[in-house]
Amino acid sequence: MLKILEQLRGPQKMRVVCNGHPALRKNSAPVENVTKDIRELAERMIVTMLKGEMVGVGLAAPQVGINKRMIVLHTCLKDGASRAGATAGELLLEPRMPIALINPEIVSSSEEVATETEGCLSLPGVDGTVTRPEQVVIQASTLDGENFQIECGGLLGRCFQHEIDHLNGVLFYDRLSKTEQKKNYIIMKKIEKQEKRRLNS
Numbered sequence: 001m002l003k004i005l006e007q008l009r010g011p012q013k014m015r016v017v018c019n020g021h022p023a024l025r026k027n028s029a030p031v032e033n034v035t036k037d038i039r040e041l042a043e044r045m046i047v048t049m050l051k052g053e054m055v056g057v058g059l060a061a062p063q064v065g066i067n068k069r070m071i072v073l074h075t076c077l078k079d080g081a082s083r084a085g086a087t088a089g090e091l092l093l094e095p096r097m098p099i100a101l102i103n104p105e106i107v108s109s110s111e112e113v114a115t116e117t118e119g120c121l122s123l124p125g126v127d128g129t130v131t132r133p134e135q136v137v138i139q140a141s142t143l144d145g146e147n148f149q150i151e152c153g154g155l156l157g158r159c160f161q162h163e164i165d166h167l168n169g170v171l172f173y174d175r176l177s178k179t180e181q182k183k184n185y186i187i188m189k190k191i192e193k194q195e196k197r198r199l200n201s
């Protein structure tokens with residue numbers, strides 16, 4: 001009976017863990033097999049990304065406290081149309097969003113960089129600008145075993161870099177200038193204190 005109710009309700013949201021949670025600072029393990037649990041986690045991560053108090057364009061498994069190399073993305077425009085000048089990666093992946101990917105890796109990065117404002121569901125209230133390569137070649141697999149290696153730019157390229165950082169225990173705060181880190185320091189500490197209190201309760 002409980003199972004039927006769960007199916008009727010659909011995948012349940014998960015708690016997004018915040019700065020101070022140990023999962024955010026660990027190196028995550030590769031996903032070896034796409035099990036039923038992995039598929040369920042992907043569905044729940046997508047719901048968490050899209051239906052939370054804050055809507056994200058990406059979410060990495062460590063952000064729900066699970067140190068596995070899986071991310072979900074939703075960087076497409078609302079009407080599903082791809083932007084002018086979109087890279088091959090945007091054209092391939094955006095029509096399939098929201099999408100879950102396993103074991104994403106940066107194969108190579110462009111020399112040109114871009115500076116944009118970033119935010120993170122695990123660092124609510126923290127913002128600042130991050131300079132990253134403008135384009136990256138990404139290798140990843142879908143849950144159905146499709147592998148691709150493709151050039152990604154724009155918001156998608158940035159999002160991949162931000163989410164892959166999470167899989168390596170890196171937060172965008174680490175990449176802010178010293179001045180911007182200082183500006184966000186108090187809020188970072190406040191989030192950390194709240195998270196630790198939650199973990200200990």
Ligand SMILES: [Zn+2]
Binds near residue numbers: 119122166
């Ligand atoms: Zn993030």
